[in-house]
Amino acid sequence: MQYVINLIQTKKSGVDELDIKLAEEKLGAIFPEQYKELFKLVNNAEIGEWILYPIKDHRNPKKTWDDVVRQNIEVIEEGMSKDLIAIGDDGSGDKICLKINNGKMEDVIYLWYHETTEIDEYAPNLEGFIILISEENGDFDDE
Numbered sequence: 001m002q003y004v005i006n007l008i009q010t011k012k013s014g015v016d017e018l019d020i021k022l023a024e025e026k027l028g029a030i031f032p033e034q035y036k037e038l039f040k041l042v043n044n045a046e047i048g049e050w051i052l053y054p055i056k057d058h059r060n061p062k063k064t065w066d067d068v069v070r071q072n073i074e075v076i077e078e079g080m081s082k083d084l085i086a087i088g089d090d091g092s093g094d095k096i097c098l099k100i101n102n103g104k105m106e107d108v109i110y111l112w113y114h115e116t117t118e119i120d121e122y123a124p125n126l127e128g129f130i131i132l133i134s135e136e137n138g139d140f141d142d143e
Helices: 017-027 033-041 068-077 125-138
Strands: 050-052 082-089 095-101 109-112 121-122
Touching: 017 033, 017 068, 033 125, 068 082, 082 109, 109 125, 121 125
Parallel strands: none
Antiparallel strands: 050 082, 082 095, 095 109, 109 121
């Protein structure tokens, strides 16, 4: 994730392993390794128009009151499948998600459309998602 950290527009400090584990417990599934690596570096990352939901930070809970756990309680009410975990949105209601398989979230990033509740595979993993969005926005230079 260090490779793509410069493509992320926000630089809020990352969270501890303890905070990640607490979020996993509340969501009932384990995050992929790339997700954990990223959130140890930066919390609430902004990638193009996409904002990844923060993980509640025990060092400053007021700044992370709206976290990935709370967002997933709300999104189930909107009709999202219970085998998906929403990890971010673009402000329009569409969400990027991870699928749960045997208590673990898979690497593949899916796009969930709030108007139709359909999903499409969007990127092979979080790093691929960051690169893809950065390329679309003209932010990526692979030199």
